[in-house]
Amino acid sequence: xxxxxxxxxxxxxxxxxxxxxxxxxxxxxxxxxxxxxxxxxxxxxxxxxxxxxxxxxxxxxxxxxxxxxxxxxxxxxxxxxxxxxxxxxxxxxxxxxxxxxxxxxxxxx
Amino acid sequence: xxxxxxxxxxxxxxxxxxxxxxxxxxxxxxxxxxxxxxxxxxxxxxxxxxxxxxxxxxxxxxxxxxxxxxxxxxxxxxxxxxxxxxxxxxxxxxxxxxxxxxxxxxxxxxxxxx
Numbered sequence: 717x718x719x720x721x722x723x724x725x726x727x728x729x730x731x732x733x734x735x736x737x738x739x740x741x742x743x744x745x746x747x748x749x750x751x752x753x754x755x756x757x758x759x760x761x762x763x764x765x766x767x768x769x770x771x772x773x774x775x776x777x778x779x780x781x782x783x784x785x786x787x788x789x790x791x792x793x794x795x796x797x798x799x800x801x802x803x804x805x806x807x808x809x810x811x812x813x814x815x816x817x818x819x820x821x822x823x824x825x
Numbered sequence: 826x827x828x829x830x831x832x833x834x835x836x837x838x839x840x841x842x843x844x845x846x847x848x849x850x851x852x853x854x855x856x857x858x859x860x861x862x863x864x865x866x867x868x869x870x871x872x873x874x875x876x877x878x879x880x881x882x883x884x885x886x887x888x889x890x891x892x893x894x895x896x897x898x899x900x901x902x903x904x905x906x907x908x909x910x911x912x913x914x915x916x917x918x919x920x921x922x923x924x925x926x927x928x929x930x931x932x933x934x935x936x937x938x939x
Contacts, residue, residue: 748925750928752930757933759829759916759930762929762930765927809924811873811881811923811924812858812873812881813860813928815867815868816867817867
């Protein structure tokens, strides 16, 4: 199932800099996209979402951008903090959530 | 803040045994889900449940699996005869509505089938 793909398994950034996590999808019927953060031995924690009718949604340090023509979304975290170090999953919603593989973000102090 | 809870956190069982994984969804949510994540793989949808019946299930959710809401608060996943390949983290989730509504996940149950 390659409907949602996160091509970067890992990303390392310095504290205070911007983290950009990317996600691509193939199914144009998805109408809602979400980003989850996951620590080891815990469940996915909801971060931020965006409807397919919008191109940007912002919540504090987190901004999600959606480019429907490219079937691409990205999560920007600025400024990045060491506590942001986790695995980030993008997920696309129809009646079920379809997840990407996840990207391990490491924020170095 | 309301949260989804799951028990047990870990379960070890012998192949062929039945297991029941338990979840307490967020109290005013109407839709309930089970997902699983095999080590090193994606989180995969298993089943969704609404109004006391299955609303959607994936190809993974075969006759060995069943779900139930035995009372007003619990939501269970039963695996009738476990196989080695059922070893995974199982996550319960709930949401107020369906498509377009955020699903909130529990901490997961790690199932190990020996």
